[in-house]
Amino acid sequence: MPLSLFDDLKRSGFHSSILTTFSVDPAFYDANIQNRLRSFACRNNLLMADSSMLEQALEQMPEAFVQAGRKYLIVPISGKGCFHPKIILRYGKSKARLLLGSANATSAGWGSNREVLSALDWSHDPENAGSAVHLGLIAKAHDWLMARLPALRDPDLGYKLDLLETLSPWLADMPRMQGAQRLEDDSLIDLLFSDPDAASGLGDALIGQVEGEVERLVIVSPYWDDGLGALRRLHAAFGSPPVHVFLSLAGEPRVRQSTFPISALTPAIKVVFHPLGDRIRHRFLHAKVIMAQTKDHDYLLYGSANCTIGALGTRRAPGVNCEAAIFRRLRRGTVDRELDLGYSREIPLEDIAAPEKEPAASSGPTPFHPGRIEVKGDRLIWSYPDDISPAGAHFLIGGQRYKVEASGGMRPHVSVSRTITEATVIVRVELSNGRVSRPVIVSDPDILKAAAPNPLAGNLKNKLDAVLSGAIDLIEIARDVHLIFEQDAASGRKAAASSSGGGSSISASIVGRDYDSPEAFRQALGFKSDLYSSSIAHPDNPALQVILQIVLNGIVELEGSDSIDRSDTEAATILGMGEDQDDVGSDDNAVARASPKVVGRLGPAVPIDRKIFERNRVALTRSIARFENYVGVIAASGGAVDFDFVTRTLFMIYLMLYGSSRPYTIEGSPAEVLIPFSGIGTDEQAEGFLLRAARLMRVVWGTSFKRGLMARIPLDRELEILPAPVLTLVILTRWILAAILHEARSTPSAKGLAAILENTVPQVFVATSAFALTDPQQIETAIGQMARHIGMNKLQASAIQKIVAELS
Known part of the structure; x- marks a missing residue:
């Protein structure tokens, strides 16, 4: 039955795809295939293409590769012959769909040619008796494709394959089947693959399956050997039956149509030619079908293999090409009926054109692959x-x-x-x-990575999305903060340890604790500091992307995964990295008394039930304690720290700040906050945001930079711009240090604390300069945006700004 490949891509529930093609049509794949896949949430896409044809397309149409290497990855496959299979394999969490046939991933293959293909579906459906067979065949296709990929996988390919395997847990338990499998209707099915290293070819495989006398050999093939070697071999192996070849001829001679090397025929082979389709609605016949018909059965081979020695091989030897085909044993007459093969009409020999001679290959030096x-x-x-x-x-x-x-x-x-x-x-x-x-x-x-990020656990993603939309209070995340810390482990990400070219493929890293001072480390890095020129943050981790979006909304726009599909002109998502709302402050007159319940405004006070308020207070307090323990374990371990830690730290600081500044009204009482913002000089000091945040920053940065956690981050020497999470943490740390120093200086009852801070704050402040010299104007602008967002009074905001400038 007819199948629209365009409509087939509308099927949902797939996260990854692998397509193979011989001919390369980059504009078509970009605009029509990967675009459709992505629109139905299939974002992790890989195109395997014949290396020679890919090189030809890169020479002729370089501008057509609009999203290659960005939204999807192309892998060139080379070998003794050509890489010729035509496969579409899509993977879901608990499902898969395989399309295999004769159609290249081109506009001709999908739109204008006559092609033949079949689809195999698998899902966890106990009612589907054929599901196990389909899974075994899909496993066979998957294994064969994996074996064709380069043994030394570069980090890009490694990431995409790791992601595919992580999101398809069923791949680890797939059954492996040998030989043809019987279906419910008593027909047989198998997938047959050939490559130059195989023990035998597709021709041997078909011949070995046929039982009984072959009464008719039927072939549809757009290409043939000049000497008809493959046809002669099949004809002899099947006992010299009558041969029927189907062609499509056009009424207009300039239109592409079927050809055949008539001059190679000999009296030993009687071939009758028949038309397939009519000349008025002509479509080039690109299908490849070989059928050996016996008294009871049709033995069918169809897919990518032409009737050539290069595709089918010789006796006990494979062809030089990589090919993929489906074998079926069906009831006699099934193929004639399904493909509308009629034997009554014949084509005169004089109407059949001979194939054009292939141009001689250039004799120059073979171009090398540069890595x-x-x-x-x-x-x-x-x-x-x-x-x-x-x-x-x-x-x-x-x-x-x-x-x-x-x-x-x-x-x-x-x-x-x-x-x-x-x-x-x-x-x-x-x-x-x-x-x-x-x-x-x-x-x-x-x-x-941003185009195909690791997914989030459903519950966590829903909550983060709800926070962004304003549907729920951010404090609801406090109960799930452990999921944010553990998200990497849950995602199953693997390090891409493989490389593409020996030791030259991995850049050297540089670590702060290897240097005597922040200044020496900063000079060795040579980073620029610019919030507005930073690269994608956490491209493979959407949890941390959304967290950054929540925390930093309004400060700077970064690229991430969400808007990859919003505009083809933008390479990555725009993350609205907003106001670092860590600047709620306290009133200037808050001297020797408990800090005010509400400092600044994140909006009007929210009415809330007392039980919910206390539950949220407990959840926030526990999450802060859990994070402090998390930081302590990392500090004690002495191990390396990554950028994910930096973003988690930003989030927890913001969550603490939110809890100290978001006002709630409980049963008509005056507005309250979950934790005090300051409390400096009072009995609430130890539980206040400022002291707890400052203590965290002391561990994160260290009073001596070499002792801090930030000195453990391995940084890529090849980067130019300081990553945005680090730069944002620098700004927030400086604001927290200035804010707590301001509070202690202005609170008579906190003179002892003020004396300690006068000594330690400058030490931590200096450590924040280790990565890059930060533009004072950007710091001032960011802090000003934070103050306006929170509603801090101008005098307090100005006082904190002055202390930041003083410490700088």
Whole structure:
């Protein structure tokens, strides 16, 4: 029955896809395939393409690869022959769908050609008797595809495959089946794959399945051997039955139509040619079908394999191509009926054109593969194979030559303008000896991850989304804060330890505790500090992206995963990284008494039941204690710290601040907050936001930078801009330090604390300068935005600003 591939992509419930193609049509895949997949939430997409055809497309249509290396990944597959399978395999959490046939991922394959294909579905459905068989066949296809991918997987491919496996737990328990499987209707089915290293070819596999005398050999094939070697072999193996070949001819000679090498026929093979379809509504016949028909059964092979030795192989030897096909044993007449094969009409030999001669292959040196090139800021970083020297090399981009540099512990790289890296970049590498590489697509790892991020646990995601929309109070997250700390473990992320080219593929990292002072570390890094030029934050972790969005909404816009699909002109999501609402302050006249219940405004007081208020107070207090313990365990471990820790710290500071500033009214009583903001100089001091936050910052930064947790973060030397979470934490820390110093100085009963803070605050403040010199104007602007958002009185905000400037 007819099948629309376009409609098929509308099926939902899939998170990942692998497509294979011989012919490469980048504009079609970009606009029509991956776009449709993404619109139905299938975001982790991989295209496996024949390397020679991909190189040809990169030469002829480089501008058509709009989202390659950004929204999806293309993997070139090379070998003795061509990579020729046509497979669409989609993966869901507990389902899968396999399409296998003759259609390339091109506009012709999906729109204008006559193609043949079949679909196999699997899901956890005990009522479906054929489900186990389908799963076994899908397992066979998955295993074969994995074996075709490079053994040394670069980090981009490693990430996508790890994500696919994490989101498809059923892959680990798939049954592996051998031989044809029997279905409920007593028919047989199998998937047959061939590659140059196989023990035998597709021709042997089909011949071995046929039982009984073959009365008719039927073939549909757009391409043939010049000498008809594959046809002769099948004809002889099946006992020299009559041969029927179906072609499609057009009324207009300039239109592409079927051909056949008539001159290669001999009296030993009698071939009758029949039309398939009519000449008026002509469509090029690209389907590949071989049927051996016996008295009782149709033995059918269809998929990517033409009737050629390269596809089918010879006796006990595979073809040189990689091919994929479906074998079926059906009741006799089934194929004739389903494909509308009629044997009464014949095509005269004189109406059949001979195939055009293939142009001779160029005899020049074979271009080499240069390895992996990735985007980092305004640099293109090169991970080269071990047998290549980068000395004296140049990158060729859009007619321009860029000299490759290697300095400062970085891998070889080229600096380009931001306008170049904002779109897909295609590079050839010219070595010092004049050799020029194949064109390669530059990957943008951050955008690739943001385009296909790890999912969130459903309950946590729903709550975070509800907080963003205002449907629930942020304090509701306090009871689930442990999920945020444990989200990495739940997601099952794996480190991409594999590489694409030996030791040159991994950049060196730099750690603060290896340096004697914050200044020495800062100079070694050479980072720029700019909130508005930062790269994607946590591209593979949407939990932390949403948390950043909640915490920082309004300060700076960053790219993330949410808006990947909103605009094809924007490479990544815009995260509204908002006002760091850590600046609620206390009144200037709050001297020697408990801090006021409400400091600043996050909106009008919220009416709430006393039981709910107390429950929320307990949840917040527990979450703060849990986080303090979490930080203490990390501090005691002595191990490395990552950027996820920084964002979790930002979130907890914000949650504490929220609890100390969001007003609630309980049964008509005056407004209250869950925890005091200041309490400095009173019995509430130890439970107040300022002291607890300052204590956390003392551990995070250390009074001596080398002792702080931030000195344990391994930083990539190849980065140019200080990551936004670190820069934001710098700003918040400085604000907290200035705020608590202001409170202690202005509270007579806190003179002892003030004396301690006068000594420790400058030490922690200095540690915050370790990563980059921060623009004072950006700090002032961010703090001003925070004060306005919270409703801090101007005198208090101005006093804190002055202390920040004093400490700077």
